[in-house]
Amino acid sequence: MRLTYLSTILLPFLLTTQTAANGNEPNTTNQSFNKAKKSLESSIYNNHRETIYCGAEFTEKKKVIPPPGFETAKYIKRSKKVEWEHVVPAENFGRSFKEWRDGHSSCVDSKGKSFKGLRCAKKVNTEYRYMQADMYNLYPAIGAVNALRSNYNFTMLPSSPSSFGSCQMKIDNRKAEPPIAARGRIARTYLYMDSTYPRYALSKQQKQLMTAWDKQFPVSKWECTRAKRIAAIQKNSNLVVQSRCQNLSEKIIY
Template sequence: MNVFKGVLIGGLVLMSGSVVANESNPSFNKAKKMLERQVYQDHRETVYCGASFDANKNITPPIGFTTTKHVKRAKRVEWEHVVPAENFGRAFSEWREGHGQCVDSKGKSFKGRKCAEKMNVEYRYMQADMFNLFPAIGAVNAMRSNYNFTMLPGVNSEFGSCQMKIDNRKAEPPVSARGRIARTYLYMDNTYPKYSMSKQQKQLMNAWDKTYPVSAWECQRVKRIEALQKSKNPITQSRCETAGLWKKSS
């Protein structure tokens, strides 16, 4: 794993004078729009199933894709947090306990994602980090939920030809997605002090990172996000440099 030493400033990690964490855009909705229009505009393909989608968010599923759940959402693309928002959101007191200002129109207190988003700017920056957002078929996003990734031998996919497996609150992604998923987890773990992988999850992600190398598209995606978000992804960049898909800095 690529390890870097950073300086902690205002809860965010900086490296060699360059911003690593997202601190330019706290809006999840704006992040989704930028990804659709300025990152994926010529590569409209979902992360897990390789489905195509158009500028109006309509999905064209791959041949053999099926689902019996969330059928309406299967027709639309959604932007998936590969590292689920809950996995880092639980680190914020507003998510766990709520806040005095998290009260709805009926006077009822609330907590969780809605409260963290309302009251904590650091959470909003993490939630809107485009390096952690990937297009997914809505039904697959819904069924993956906030489940951790693992290997699920003997489990069959519920999505027909798309080998995304979900069982007992765990998920196993298709081979084609594992490298990108691993490097996203490693990026979030290295970048945000509020998020930390378990030892078991980190071992799996390190293994997937080594087994499934970067592609030209993965490197292009990161370059585009860096330009828009004005922050670095040293995990993926280093793998791209090693693969000769990214010119090394002098």
């Protein structure tokens, strides 16, 4: 009973207190990944249905309209549907949880077999669920691109060709290079997660790259609008994006 109380009542307070020094407060409103996806579909992207990497349109029923020249040799069925991508992969912060690495006494299936990883962390750890459901880290992506990107870190791959035809998303040797149009949003998402959740920390190399992309690729009106809409639902602000939006001279329309 005491553990349940701590998880449901005290954890949001503790998370907020931990991150107050960094400015950003974490998601303590919704711990359901499915609910987060539904909110994104109905209230955030309802009039801006475009995927992050390839700029593909998608319908209200999540059917993808691929851009001309888009190609994929794998995950053909998934290429026809939009999926919600963790830009900072769930595994990258999930590994910091003991339940992900080692399992838990509660993580036993109907056949008595123990399990760990995402499934166990999601079942047992409330903090993990809040991080997994943080909408600032969730973006629509063509299913095949989401699948092939996997949990790979972003980097520059100058000698690698596009992995998806006209969509300039490159995946090679367990690394990924996103198209130019996505780099700023990706960078500010990584910087948000790094400054918000004590469990997640960018490596020195990744932080240098994301800081550079943040400066090279400024926010758009849509990125500012998206952050405003998420803040209204999730009840915490993305101060990384918010501070960049203050420099926009154009009026933001919501």
